[in-house]
Amino acid sequence: MMACAQDETGGLRRLARRARPLALAAALPLALAACNEAEEKMPANVAAGEAIFNDQCAVCHNQSEADAVAPDLAGVVGREAGSWGSFVYSTAMADADFVWNDETLDAYLKDPMGYLPGTNMGYFGLEDDTKRAELIAYLNHISP
Numbered sequence: 001m002m003a004c005a006q007d008e009t010g011g012l013r014r015l016a017r018r019a020r021p022l023a024l025a026a027a028l029p030l031a032l033a034a035c036n037e038a039e040e041k042m043p044a045n046v047a048a049g050e051a052i053f054n055d056q057c058a059v060c061h062n063q064s065e066a067d068a069v070a071p072d073l074a075g076v077v078g079r080e081a082g083s084w085g086s087f088v089y090s091t092a093m094a095d096a097d098f099v100w101n102d103e104t105l106d107a108y109l110k111d112p113m114g115y116l117p118g119t120n121m122g123y124f125g126l127e128d129d130t131k132r133a134e135l136i137a138y139l140n141h142i143s144p
């Protein structure tokens with residue numbers, strides 16, 4: 001899980017606001033143990049995909065909804081294209097009528113403007129088939 005540490009911290013912060021200190025002290029080690037276990041079990045291709053994501057995508061796709069320059073990609077697999085929250089998409093993406101899955105992600109990430117003319121994603125595409133597969137494995141990983 002990419003945002004494991006962040007998720008757990010966010011969850012713990014919410015918990016901290018509600019729970020008494022004693023309950024938090026009990027929950028903290030459990031949450032962290034679960035998190036570490038998940039990180040350790042991440043398959044090699046997913047870990048490679050995470051590195052590509054951090055390198056090439058996170059600069060745009062890693063923001064809160066209030067100030068996002070790109071839609072959040074946690075949960076993107078299985079999601080209707082152009083449907084994240086109140087994000088203002090290009091007309092092409094907003095009008096697109098398909099769901100993100102391994103095939104549509106592969107085509108879009110290989111050649112964004114070629115697959116969806118009019119998309120305003122400022123990304124030239126990822127040519128390398130292996131790297132694209134790793135990236136898509138990671139996107140599946142963050143899409144429960």
Ligand code: HEC
Pocket residue numbers: 053056057058059060061069070071073076080081082083084088089090091092093094100105109118119120121122123126135
């Ligand atoms: C320069 C900023 C930028 C970079 C870098 C970038 N994107 Fe995007 N991405 C966007 C924007 C903006 C959109 C919305 C496009 C539109 O509305 O046409 C988008 C849309 C998407 C969508 C469609 C999401 C939806 O909700 O329908 C996917 C999937 C996606 N990007 C994946 C990626 C991946 C994976 C990478 C890294 C390889 C990446 N993007 C790199 C800016 C970026």
